[in-house]
Structures are given as structure tokens and as C-alpha cells.
Amino acid sequence: MEATKENYFYAEKPVGQLLSRRDFLKAAGVSVSAIAISGYVVTDIVQKRKSYIALRQQGLYKDDKRLQKINLAGSHQNASCLKVYQDMGTKPMGEVAEQLLHTKTYVDRSNLLMQGAHHG
Template sequence: MAQYQYIEKSTGQIFSRRDFLKVAGVSVTAIAVSGYVITDVIKKRKSYIAMRQQGLYKDDKRLQKVNMTGSHQNNACFQVYKDLKTSPMGETAEKLLHTKTYVNRRNLELEGVRHA
């Protein structure tokens, strides 16, 4: 019985066929696994958003039944306004309870780009 020895002919290529199959297999596996992870994260995120929406709608329905549709109708908020001696849209309430944010876009200047 003769023993056979496999000898690959040199083709002048960077990879042999066997090396190419190894690299291709690892690449496909990495892409497939990362694709699965990304889709799993997106599905979980969507389910969290859906659960949050259901909770908010449930709270809104409950509050509409007792005619409490605005924050100023809440007893705790009403007490804060009363303690501050102001109304929901009063000057003191605007200063203390409402925030205004200004973003300075000059810090974001990029080469060749102008911000308004």
C-alpha cells in the first residue's frame, strides 16, 4: 500500500487555497456573529421603547379619568406653585422651573464648514 503525500504547487499567490478558506471562514463567521448581535440589540431597544409607550399611555388614561391632564393640576405641583406664590406660567415659575439651553456652535467649527 503506497502512502500519498499532498504537496501544493506554488502559484506565486499570497494565500494558498487552504489559507484562503481559513481566512474566508473566519471573516464570514465574524460578520455573521456581529450581525446577530446588532439585530438582537435593536430588537431589545425596540421592545423597551414599546413597553415605555404602553406605560405612558396607561398613565395618561388613568389621569384623564380623574381630570388631571396637566402638571399644574397635580396636587404636589400645585403646592410648589402655591409656596412660590406664583402661577404655572408666572414670572417666578419661568425663572426657577423652566430651563433654557443655548448651544454655542462656534466650538463646533470644522474646516470648510460654517454654522449659523
């Protein structure tokens, strides 16, 4: 066993031969700034995005207010929806509604994912 171990002995080149103090500072500086930039970019994106998300949301709440004023706050007040149930001879979660508006198919995809990983 001892002999086998020796066959696999391997020494790394000392880092000093490859990288001077100056080189090390360069490499460290570049990696730190690269990490800092991506961190900064993500924060910057999140900051900017907050402003336009808020504006778009306000647009929708403005629409909501307009509809509340004409007595259309909740879905049960939508006359077109009630017409659908009447025309189709059904009600919420009725037989036809179940066929057209509900799904029974949610697929467990986790096993499939694992298969992919094992064979990869």
C-alpha cells in the same frame, strides 16, 4: 527627480507566497462569519428590545388611563403645581419661575471639540 523616485521603489511580496488557496478561504470565511455574526446580533437585539420597550410603554399608558379616569389628564389639572405658583407668588414664565425653572445656558461645544481634534 527620476533618481529620487527609484530610491523609493518598493515591491510588495506576491500574495501567493503568503496565502495559499486554502488559507485565503479560511481567512475569508472567518471574516465573513465575524461580520455576519455582529450583523445578526444587532438585528436580534433590536427584535428582542422591541418587545420589552412595548411592555414598559404599555405600563405607562395604563397609568395614564388610571389618571384620566380621575380627571387628571393634563398638567394644568395638577393642583400641587398650582399651589407652587400660589405659594411662590409667580406664574408660568413669571419672574421667580424664570429664575428657578428655566435655563439660559446652552453651551456651544462644537469649537471646543474642534480644538481637541487639531491638537490631537
